[in-house]
Amino acid sequence: MDIIDKYINELYSRLKSLNYAERQEVCEFYSEYLMDAEVESRREIEEKLGTPKQLAHKIMAEYALIEDEVPTDDWTTDKTVVKHNLRAIRLIVAGLFALPIGVPLMIALGLFLLFYLIITLIPVVINLGIFVSGFVMSFFSLQLLFTIDWPVGCFYLGLGIVTICTGILLVSYVFVVVRWMTRLLMETIKKIGNQAFRNNPWRHKNEKI
């Protein structure tokens, strides 16, 4: 009894991301399961279900995938959906660590992240560059306006303003790119998660979890 309670308590404390009802349900299931299995030692429990940490990760990753059936067409404006996706990704990543194939998958995931980060940052940096050059041109040309070179000043002031406006116009496009890339990133992570869990969530008995 005591060993089962201890195991279940540890499991419970590791399921923080789930709501109360879900947590209760999982723990009731495994508590009943272990009592019916008449386990006598901690080792016996862990041979069946893994450590509380491994089991919790596996459960959370599953939950993230099941609850993920939120419409993805119009989620970019909806903050809660973005939050939901982030939570899902966090759970999947946590789950991946618990798998024996975790490390190579994590490396693949890391490379993906790096790739998307670079692709996403390029337009942001270009746009920033446009703004900076526009402001620098305007600033220096303002000083020229009150000298003998005022026509040159006028020319560069105009050019500066045009540059700044171009930057403003481009902002919305940059947002589109960033949003699109973020979405692609989330879908890729979900796909990796699906590969690892949904298609083959039950591993060979002898493999640990």
Next chain:
Amino acid sequence: MPIQASSELLEGVIIALLAEKDLYGYVLTKEVQSILDVSESSVYPVLRRLTKEEYLLTYDEPYQGRNRRYYQVTEAGKFQLAIIKNEWEQYKKKIDGVFENGHN
């Protein structure tokens, strides 16, 4: 080497076992393991998914001062089982065809 079960097949086996008789977690897991090569922590996620999709429903029965949660197949679950059976038949036919004739 045992053949790895797909998620549809595991769902099908679970519903089929429950269609015969209502079972609780431990016994169901043991029965599934006698058919498919799956780990003990694989059954709960499927049960939860099937319950959420209303293919299964649960009820509690007291046992030695505690509860046992039994799983029961719903009408929707029986329909789903028919679909999975049909898909399995087609799959089996294709594989048998290859094994017996080399190809198609």
